[in-house]
Amino acid sequence: AQKVTQAQTEISVVEKEDVTLDCVYETRDTTYYLFWYKQPPSGELVFLIRRNSFDEQNEISGRYSWNFQKSTSSFNFTITASQVVDSAVYFCALSGFMDSNYQLIWGAGTKLIIKP
Amino acid sequence: ETGVTQSPTHLIKTRGQQVTLRCSSQSGHNTVSWYQQALGQGPQFIFQYYREEENGRGNFPPRFSGLQFPNYSSELNVNALELDDSALYLCASGWSRIHYEQYFGPGTRLTVT
Numbered sequence: 001a002q003k004v005t006q007a008q009t010e011i012s013v014v015e016k017e018d019v020t021l022d023c024v025y026e027t028r029d030t031t032y033y034l035f036w037y038k039q040p041p042s043g044e045l046v047f048l049i050r051r052n053s054f055d056e057q058n059e060i061s062g063r064y065s066w067n068f069q070k071s072t073s074s075f076n077f078t079i080t081a082s083q084v085v086d087s088a089v090y091f092c093a094l095s096g097f098m099d100s101n102y103q104l105i106w107g108a109g110t111k112l113i114i115k116p
Numbered sequence: 117e118t119g120v121t122q123s124p125t126h127l128i129k130t131r132g133q134q135v136t137l138r139c140s141s142q143s144g145h146n147t148v149s150w151y152q153q154a155l156g157q158g159p160q161f162i163f164q165y166y167r168e169e170e171n172g173r174g175n176f177p178p179r180f181s182g183l184q185f186p187n188y189s190s191e192l193n194v195n196a197l198e199l200d201d202s203a204l205y206l207c208a209s210g211w212s213r214i215h216y217e218q219y220f221g222p223g224t225r226l227t228v229t
Contacts, residue, residue, distance in 0.1 A: 033215050043204060101173060108156075108158050
């Protein structure tokens with residue numbers, strides 16, 4: 001099966017707290033890519049990161065960091081010192097073979113609310 | 117560099133009607149994908165075009181069809197609209213195929229009554 005699960009429907013934290021968004025995936029492919037996108041209230045999805053299945057190095061970009069663990073099929077996203085502008089819905093996605101072609105398979109998203 | 121644009125922003129149609137949504141890709145991109153996003157859900161892949169040919173399709177009926185033009189702009193056509201077609205329709209452009217990041221437009225909110 002090709003599937004992405006974001007078990008956290010909604011998370012609410014106070015500004016400056018750290019927060020981790022979970023992503024668990026299932027795939028039968030040996031080569032695949034994982035993505036995180038941000039969808040602010042305006043609706044436009046914004047690309048955050050792409051990771052291929054052979055690169056398990058964690059990545060840090062400013063206040064954002066990603067932890068990819070193939071052993072647990074997880075690709076978690078942490079925001080350090082959260083800010084109100086981080087409030088958005090965050091999607092994890094997997095490139096996989098489904099319905100006879102390669103496509104992006106998306107999780108249901110996690111709504112992140114940062115309170116001032 | 118111009119980003120991905122979509123038109124119209126909002127649209128209200130009646131069940132049974134037909135609708136055409138438009139997308140202008142980001143300069144330099146050669147693929148365009150269309151997604152349907154129902155309220156509170158993740159996007160669902162409709163299809164992708166690469167160099168004017170359909171390059172993959174999700175689990176959507178044939179009444180969802182598309183075109184990609186030589187300038188890489190694109191259209192999504194939906195015939196015989198149903199109430200369940202009410203959603204945000206997102207267009208995304210990129211390079212090569214789906215393994216690379218895509219850049220999304222702001223979407224068209226379609227309401228079918």
